[in-house]
Amino acid sequence: MSTHTAHTDGAHHDAHDHGHHHETFISKYVFSMDHKMIAKQFLITGIIMGVIGMSMSLIFRLQLAYPDMKFPFLESIIGQWGKDGKLDPNFYLALITIHGTIMVFYVLTAGLSGTFSNLLIPLQVGARDMASPFMNMLSYWFFFLSSVVLLSSLFVDGGPASAGWTVYPPLSALPKAIPGSGTGMTLWLVAIILFIASSLLGGINYITTVLNMRTKGMKMTRLPLTIWAFLITAVLGLLSFPVLLGAGLLLIFDRSFGTSFYLNEIVAELAGGIERVGGSPVLYQHLFWFLGHPEVYIILLPALGITSEVIATNSRKPIFGYRAMIGSILAIAFLSFIVWGHHMFVTGMNPFLGSVFMLGTLIIAVPSAVKTFNYMATLWKGNLQLTPAMMFAIGLVSFFISGGLTGIYLGNAALDINLHDTYFVVAHFHLVMGSAAIFGMMSGIYHWYPKMFGRMMNNTLGYLHFWLTLISAYCVFFPMHFMGLAGVPRRYYANTAYDQFDVFIDMNQFVTIAAIVGGAAQILFLVNFFGSIYRGKRAPQNPWHSNTLEWTAPVEHIHGNWPGDIPYVYRWPYDYSKPGAELDYIPQNVPDSDQNDPLDEPKAVHFDLKNTTLPLVETKEA
């Protein structure tokens, strides 16, 4: 179907009025209000930030593996911070800080959630666009501005913020304590405030669109799990980001206006000539982690949502326990608000409070386990199409298991005493939230690339990218657990001051080499991603034989998404391999023969556990 003719034909539809504006390059590609274009903007900005963040990690990994060696090329990249090829200890701290900030906020929050919420929410719920396309555009531009401010802090006097991505005061409040707490820290705070504005503008839009703009028949219980995940993520962001905003503002006051919200017993000489008494540094930590812990799920839930969709589609099976999946998302989201204290077990908080936080934290393992088992039950007796997207989704499940299990150690207040702030923590969160979320993002990119760019990505490159990334990610992060168990602290420029850590010299080198291989593997992805925009095979309308509504829209992007009426929805999105059906998938907009009103339920299928022999039916290709 030629979508352009369809588009002009559909001119009499009210919903298409905005499609008539004359589009200039600026309005189409730059200040676009189309959710699909905004999604691409988020994604490409996210990828650029990701490349920067990962390159930073490679620089400090070199330092960790070869603390006594000189790398003359460093001087040409980072200038004064790499004099004689030696990384400056202050700049090491700046690198880990900016690496963390970029990865957590710019890649895995904006890059992941921003991209896929924007792309999929209107398309999968059956809406012409977001509830407020203008706010949606603002959301991207705040994010863009925020990225620019953060990156500009790399070039200021004293260097960028260096107090760790959590920027605990007093270190982040006293410029005398570390050079990065000067202008660099101010820019960091400005960047984060812009980021929060972006996130809130996006979040309100996502929630409104999902709740109000579903097409006829799209009951909440017929929403794809991606949408459920994006919805709950947006709610989490909306409730928690303002708290970080508050925390950041108070930190700005402490830094610039001489207040003492977070400072106590600091002499005037250290704090810009004004003695600071009466505040509490731990207050900041409470406020920060009130965002910080839900933030983990803001990152993870969209990745899990994408995985649910990709695994179901490519297993050619309904997702197992759809309602249990929604229930566990809700449970995880609720619990994520009452467990922030597990980041603070050793701050000296009342031990009773520690017990409460420990209880809540370990309960999260239950809905997480349910999700994992449901994924595996979905794979069981499926007919797995091992596309790159599917393999990345399986990789996510693997990381989610590995990283989730180490969470049981860290969530235990008693065990946290000896593991807190060691490499065990680094290993844990890089697996469960770093690698898992990146794999979710990759899975989403490979799966919806045809939707985004109208072309297919190269599968061969995709397979290689997956295998190299999976193996190197495990080689990087798995050994780190043992360094942590031996008491090696994180954020150390070198372990040379402690003879007892000399046993890990080889391991550190191994990890760095694995990281370089993993980094190089991403070049395959970049080549594939950008190359396929121009050279990829043209995509068919529904390349994965998927049920969700976005695949009923034409390949070429048009304003308003569907040329004619918005399709009605007659069923849930997981009717894969339904007995009695001719094809092994039934898209959501296909009614059953006796189904006249979209709100009626389609025919139920009887199934039971005894009937586990796989039906030998020739699958007809669509």
Next chain:
Amino acid sequence: MKIVTSVLKSLVLVTALFSFSLTAAFAQSAEEGEKLYNANCTSCHAINEKVVGPALKNVHTKRKEAWLIKWIKNSQALVKSGDAEAVAVYKENNESVMTSFENLSDNEIKSIIAYIKKESEAPAQAAVVPTGTSSTDASATANPTSEVSDTLKTSINWLIIIILVLLVMVIVLVLDILGKVGEIQGKKVINWNGINAKLMLAFGAIGIVASAWEIWEHGKLTVFNQTPASTHGAEYDNMFMITLIITGIVFFITQGLLFWYAYKYKHSSKRRALFYPDNHKIELIWTVIPAIVLTILVVRGLKTWTDMTGEKDPSSRVIEVYGFQFAWNARYAGEDNLLGKHDFRQIGVINALGVDTNDVKAQDDIITNELHLAVGEPVMLKFRAKDVIHSAYLPHFRVQMNVVPGLPTQFGFTPSLTTAEMRQQLNDPKFDYAILCNKICGSAHYRMKMKVVVHTKEEFKKWLAQQPRLVNKSTPAAQATAQVETSTETKAAN
């Protein structure tokens, strides 16, 4: 610090009075300087190489003594005053602020400079003889041959990486060509579905074996392979092992099944997937079982946690651990087991820790640069920070507590293995316990440590008796000569 100052002053005075030769005075001063240097300077500086701050070799010839004293006491004041040299040094070191040492007297700084002078003038020796102090960098002691082999090893690593990259490029090219050939011929040359499924199986199998190997092999390097050095450590390790076993079982089963399914149920056009959307019974089972297992872990964990953090023996010896950029001090509460008052405004003014010397409770306090403990004797560590958050981490004792400015924190425990016993267990005669800083605190965070020594009770008593009290009724001069007898003196005073 004050006591050290007076000791030093008196030493200088005494030596002058009894007109020892100048060289002897210099040697004495360098010896004192070495102690001060090790206590105050090594977290950021080394003689022969740049660490966090610049190398100190020949600093006495590069800068004037008066300038050095000003700089060490308060480098920022000097920079602010517009001193061109100071501004240049500040800029050269990327505007990293050097800690101010206003508590050091002019004479103490001079003795540190004397020590640096002595070390600078003996470079050949320093390069050949490995220095005994543990804080010196490995590279300082590395001999030329090992350096060469290191570079060789690294260039081999680089070579391997380059070869790998080339290999990947070749593989991509070949596969792409094969794919195109397949397209032309109209049939698949490479069955990716089968290959990926087999790779999934292989990854699962190799991964499980490799992680089991690593838990076994690298587990030996962790502190859990050693007897804990504190009494609560046993309960801690017990909790750890229970968690390890439970999570280990879940890890191997779920990962195994995941990759097995990925292989077993690979795509086949001959069959259809099983339509099996729900089963409440199964759903219930795998909600309840994790819930039960976690209940066990929570109950057990809460018990361990309350045992570790709960009420402690009130007779525990009270020791203050004081953290600042980038070192630690310990303050013993003395005979009364009560710490004297302190005031953050007086830090570096009356003494290094700002302890009020007029407070009766403070007068028997003892300030040291190392933490000495007695085996089997409960201690209550009280933490205080000067500038930013630090964290006192003693992995061998399963102890960690944040050290927060303006927020008192504490941790009570009982050491159960002496340093000597731990050395024997680890088969490492040079091993020492340490407090590591485990909260990012600035450029020299990674070098901020304090040696911890666990003695037998008798040794500890002896050691403590030798330490000078914060305020001593006897005159500084007498104290200097009678330093060895302090123990009997204090006993008499009581």
